[in-house]
Amino acid sequence: MLTEGSEKVQEKTICYHCGDDCEETPIQFEDRSFCCHGCKTVYEILNENDLCNYYDLEKNPGSSLRDKPDSDEYAFLDNNEIRNKLVDFASDTVCKVTFQIPKIHCSSCIWLLENLTRLNEHINASQVNFVKKEANITFDPGKISLRQVAELLALIGYAPNISLESYDKRDAKNSNRSLLIKIGIAGFCFGNIMLFSFPEYLGFEESYDLDFQRFFSYLNIVLALPVFFYSGSDYLVSAYKGLRRKFINIDVPIALGMVVLLARSIYEVFSEVGTGYFDSLAGLVFFLLIGKWFQSKTYENMSFERDYKAYFPLAITKIIGGKRKNVPINELKEDDEIMVRNGEIIPADSILISERSNIDYSFVTGEANPVTKAGGEYIFAGGRQVGESIRLLVKKEVSQSYLTRLWNNEIFNKQEISMTKRLIDVISQYFTIVILAIAAISGIYWAIYDPSKMWLAVTAVLIVACPCALALAVPFTSGSVQRVFGKLHCYLRGSDIVEQMMHIDAIVFDKTGTLTEIRDGQVEYVGKPLSQEEKMLLKKIVSSSIHPFSTKITDYLSQTKESKRVFKRFEEIPGKGIEAVIENTRVKLGSSKFVTGDDPGLNFLASYVFISIDDDVKGYFQMKSKYKEGLKQLIDKLKEKYTLMLLSGDNASEKNTLLKFFPANTTMLFEQKPADKLEFIKRLQKDGKKVMMLGDGLNDAGALKQSDVGIAVTEDTTSFTPACDAILEGSKLNRLFDLLSFIGISRKIVIAGFIISFLYNVIGLSFAVSGNLTPVLAAILMPLSSISVVAFATLTVNHLAKRRKLI
Amino acid sequence: MSVIFILIFLSLIVAVVFLYLFYRAVKSGQYDDTYTPSVRILFDDKKPDGPKREKKKSKKEKPNSSKT
Known part of the structure; x- marks a missing residue:
């Protein structure tokens, strides 16, 4: 009989709820196997409530519940x-x-x-x-x-x-809605104006048609006003702001074109010399807004603006007169007593009251191993408690803590003004000057030969040269590149990042979490073979300790049963190791100095746990942090084009391993504090480098923000990432070179787009200077140039991405 | 021919009504999430009413009984 139960025939039993491997002991319930009681409970609940449709829609849709949440969590x-x-x-x-x-x-x-x-x-x-x-x-x-x-x-x-973030700001951003409405109105007016202009294009012949002509023209004015003043308002405002700062951005020629279009058209209608260029005006604004919309695609489920607030919990257990009370962490004051449970984050700088604690600072400092602290020691905020609950005495308010002070650095308050001038703004400066010059020359020419045509020619130049197509080349190329990157699990904050990535010449890496995978540290035993009895003893010892090395060794010894013998003595010495006596056997586990008494100089690999049993040194467990796959090939390709550097909050123990990946002259700095990293990037930028930083933790937050392009590397895009310009999935780090080289191609596509729009401008201008630009010609030429640039940009990006096997 | 004036006004009014409807749709958030509704529409509208529930349960018991 074929039911879901038949999955058991396979070698691995898959959890009916979450699809995880059930390992040795699946839990059976109603013919179905589950990996843990959590999953089973969910199934029971859903089954009772007739919600098993859940399992029909997708196979094994649940999430594993092995890490059961704390009962007091909420x-x-x-x-x-x-x-x-x-x-x-x-x-x-x-x-x-x-x-x-x-x-x-x-x-x-x-x-x-x-x-x-x-x-x-x-x-x-x-x-x-x-x-x-x-x-x-x-x-x-x-x-x-x-x-x-x-x-x-x-x-x-x-x-x-x-998190604290959800507590502090609860404003939904609706800018996308207003853009949609602007597009809607522009599109509506554009369509109707075209309709009303159509008779004009066919030509009015009869005398009574004149009434119609006037009627349609006035209707067009009415329809063009909201396009100009509402839909196009952003361009006018931006151009005005640019001019006030004495800077010609791309919106200046656009606004100039819009103003001239409207003024000339209204003049024509009221003086009854023509019907105006209302359709061109509405079309121009409509296409520009479409470009903006295409460019504004963002990854809503990802946040690129996170600061420590998203990392810290919302509330913490405070102890008042022996009673526990949950308070928001913002309200913590000096000398408050708090309790931090296993897995919780220490919210403020404080002093440890409990005897001992293990704190995992990997996310804050990049240090791979938890730090053991003894009672009375000062503890910095941001670490995650590993093991039993601890009590702390708060010494500084949350916002004044050592870690959170990083966000008081000016870099976090400065409005982001991109360091590199946008390519389009550089071009638009020359463009505007050239266009004004052409307009002036043709104006002078006609003033001499035929003054009646002067204003006609001048305005026609300004109208037809409106850089609509020019302005669309970048957004559509960047927007398409952003989408290609998204398919490769590299999510850019906005499409303008594409342009900033074009100028990068130095890449700075963080080590922990960026180059290494935190979870899969391989454990290996080197030394004399251990008997079954010895293994059982070791398992007993390591499973009594919560030090992460112990946990790793416990996992390594998962096949071994725990010894049933009893401890006579068990002492864990912070920073050194464990000394235990079980019946008559004395076992020492820990650093080589602690166990063997001297340092064998095994510094080329990461971490060791030496073992001695009855003073006989057996050997050691070796734990190396695993580097990401394909790292070597990636670095080899990158080093040709970019200056590579490495900053790590961890100690220099891995330096020699890293030198196998990086070229010998690479700058490598270790034990870098968050502020050091930020300063380092600043120094590089002062030397004229355009820096890209790849990091993952809070300790990189300052450096990511300071760098020209900050990329946060993460295993899981839903988990916390510090403020950055892009989020890259850890498994795709090896594609970094492909991504960067595709950026180079996109730059060429942008330039090709510029050339196309220039060609259209030359054609349009030749009509304009000769005074032959009719409204119908403008109405054909302007949308045509926009559409061909848009089509060229998007199609070429997608085609080249496919050819390079990026998508 | 003057009827065209009236007709054009009428057509504009109709068009403005649609524009207003679009405006209301955007303001009410219909375009904020363009993905979820596409999934939601495929769900069966099964209401947890009495008879269906029993039917489903008896279905599930069948394989159980045949196995034991």
Whole structure:
């Protein structure tokens, strides 16, 4: 019989809920296997509520629940103040909230989350925004609390992500909506004006047609005004701002063209010499706005503006007179006592009250290994507690902590003004001057030979030379490149980043998390073979310790059973190792100095845990951080074109390994603090380098922001990334060279687009200077040039991307 | 021929009505999420009503009973 159960025939048993490998001990329930109790629970809940449709829509749609959330994780939502800030709307009977749910990934997710009301009748409605990975939930706060809603979501595997960021700013950006409305109005007017201009193109012959002509012309004026003043307002404002700063940007010639078009057309209508160029005006604005819309494609589910607020939790457990209370971390004051649980982030600089703690600073400093701190020591904010709960005494407010102070650096407050002038602005400066010169010369020429044609020719030059096609070449090329990159899992903040990437000549790498994969540190045993008995002893010792090396060795010894013998002594000495006596056997584990008494100089690889049993040194476990695949080939290609550098917050233990990847003269700096990294980039830029920085952690945040192009490398695009210009998926790092060389090609495409639009301009200008530009000619020529540039840019980018096997 | 004046006004009014509808659609957020509705429309509108539920349960029990 073929049911879902038949999957068991395969060698691996796959979890019916999440599709993970169930490993040795799948949990059986109703003929289905699950990898953990969490997954089984979700299935049970869904089954009870007749929601198993969830499993029909996609195969194994769930998310693994092996890391079960803490039961108190959402306790802070009971705090009224936090609750009020989080909800979108609240009354006594109706409450609306928008949760960020990173786990949303397939249509089953949408289906389940939109059927929440069947799981709990007090949830009235829920709607998912798949792209933003958000769920909008309406519930009855009298019957079910916000915390319960969050816990229900967590229970079915969709834990909402609530960070300090969601607390502080809750404004939805609606700029996209206003652009859409502008396009709608421009399109509407453009279409109608064309319709009303059509009779004119065919020619009015009879005398009574004159009434129509006038009627259509006045209608056109009415329709052109909203296009000019509303839809085109951005260009006028931008040109005005540019001129006030004595800088001719691309919007100056566009605005000039628009003003001349409108003025000349209105003049023609009122003086009854013609019907004007209203269709050209509306078409121009319409096409420009379309270009803007094409360029404005952003990845909504990704945030490129995150600061520490997205990384820090919203609330922390404060201890007041022995009682626990959840408070927003903004309210922490000096000398408050707080409790930090396993996996939680230390929110503020503080002093450790508990005896000992292991803190994972990998994300903040780039240090690969957790740091052990003893009671009374000063602890910097940002680390993640590993192991049991600890108590801390807050010494500095959150915003004044060492880590968060980095964001007070001027670089984070400065409005982003791109260092490199946009190519189009450089061209538009010359363009504007040349056009004005041509207009002036033809004006003078006609003033001498036929003064009646002077203004006709001057305005015609300004109208036809309007750099619509010119202005469209860059947005459409960059927009297409951005889309190609998106398919390769490299997400750019905006298409202007494409242009900034063209100028890069130096690349700075961070080590931890960028070049290395954090999760898969290989463990290897080197030394005398260990007997089964010895292995069991070791397993017993390492599983009693929460040091990450111990955890890794525990995983390595997963096939071995734990010894049943009892400890006589167990001592973990921070920074050194473990000394344990089990019955009569004395075992030492730890650094070579601690175990063997001397340093064997094994410095070419990363980390070692030496073992001695009854003072007999057996050997060591070797843990090397694994470098990303294809790194060597990537570096070999990159070093030809770019200056490569490396900055690491970690110690120099890997320097020799890194030298196998990088050329010998590479600058490598270790033990770099966040501020050091920022300064380093600044110095490079002072030397005239255009720097691209690749990093992943909070410690790179300053450097990423300072660099010309900052790329955040991440394993999972839904997880936290610091403020940056682009987000690159870690597995695609090896394609970096292909991406950069494609940028070079796109530059050529932009230039080719410029040439095409110049050719159109030459044709148009030859009509204009001779005083022969008719409205119908303008109405044909201007859209035609725009369309051909747009088509050329998008088609060539896609074609070349396919030929280079990028997509 | 003067009827054209009236007709053109009428056509403009109709067009403006559509423009207004577009405006309202944008303002109400219809274009904010263009992906999710495309998935949502494919879901079956199964309401958790009594008879269907029983039917589904009995279906599931069948393989169970045949196995034991």
